[in-house]
Ligand SMILES: O=C(O)C1=C[C@@H](OP(=O)(O)O)[C@@H](O)[C@H](O)C1
């Protein structure tokens with residue numbers, strides 16, 4: 001199939017814009033799972049509606065929950081989630097969503113029937129074996145044809161005894177999060193122990209613990225790598241979804257790259273989202289960063305390379321690599337070997353695409369080195385990876401004639417990235433805040 005080509009807009013002036021981003025993927029999908037396991041109907045306000053969250057909603061509906069659109073604040077739509085009286089068997093399309101493929105199997109174990117899970121071709125290559133192993137250790141029958149990967153069938157028996165389980169979650173923190181999210185509904189609760197190289201994406205596990213507590217679960221963190229969830233009911237939720245801070249990365253990067261100014265409204269003062277690390281990161285790369293009640297403002301200035309461990313926020317790597325390719329000094333990104341199992345092998349993809357534009361990038365055992373080099377236009381391939389498309393968009397602001405392949409792949413976590421990008425650039429032309437946005 002011929003993939004589309006999107007000429008990435010080039011910025012001939014500094015951007016000056018106010019950006020309102022849709023809700024967080026990670027929060028929306030955690031709230032959906034907990035709501036489907038709760039004791040009554042929940043309200044998830046201002047949820048993200050993107051491929052990953054719609055797949056989660058449909059997946060939980062396949063197991064008997066109901067997810068309905070209801071009117072929300074300011075003309076928006078919320079989701080009312082009604083749990084099933086008893087979860088049933090069904091078929092779940094995980095697409096390419098790590099959250100769906102890792103969070104649903106531990107829920108499926110509670111269903112009264114067979115739950116079949118499959119997804120995009122690349123989803124079959126993404127790591128899943130530790131989840132299958134942990135469920136088996138807990139007495140759940142899982143048929144994976146010996147592959148430790150999708151497609152698989154979870155033979156739910158309506159209940160899981162629970163207990164203790166050890167697994168190596170170095171390939172994805174989502175293995176731990178998925179087990180914890182279902183754990184309160186296991187008869188004896190669950191103690192999850194990570195054994196192996198350091199766990200990536202710690203803020204995402206902290207987010208899991210926090211949302212579980214929001215639902216009334218009793219969760220104990222025993223040191224860095226052990227979590228205990230007590231058995232018990234989950235209370236219905238009434239929650240507002242924070243804006244997606246990882247998806248703020250390309251927009252804030254636009255300020256850094258063009259020497260402009262971007263405000264992202266609604267930036268929480270306190271959050272477990274890994275994207276919050278952008279504040280320190282952009283500051284270290286030379287931008288001016290300030291957080292106030294109206295949001296986060298980034299003003300671009302000089303752009304320097306950094307030497308940083310991004311294990312906690314691997315999602316940010318492609319956009320940070322774009323910044324690095326445009327910076328005046330070298331960058332080393334460490335602690336992100338697990339990105340080889342993301343939507344694509346992100347380390348290989350970033351190196352290939354920066355190199356294709358004339359840049360200098362190489363893989364290391366656990367990350368990347370990017371060195372300053374003059375870039376030229378060309379095609380940026382995206383490998384079905386939304387964050388590769390975002391990388392291409394950032395490079396295109398500074399380098400004329402960059403074309404991004406299959407920009408629609410950004411729908412995984414943003415319903416209209418090209419539209420938001422154009423609005424940001426139009427804000428720059430009008431020199432005025434976007435309609436309805438608070439002042440800066
Ligand atoms: O739990 C979550 O919502 C996520 C955890 C992280 O996964 P990994 O630990 O696999 O990197 C992150 O990269 C992903 O985008 C979302």
Ligand SMILES: C=C(OP(=O)(O)O)C(=O)O
Nearest residue numbers: 096097098099315342387
């Ligand atoms: C790694 C990511 O997604 P997933 O939830 O599919 O793992 C991501 O969004 O960068």
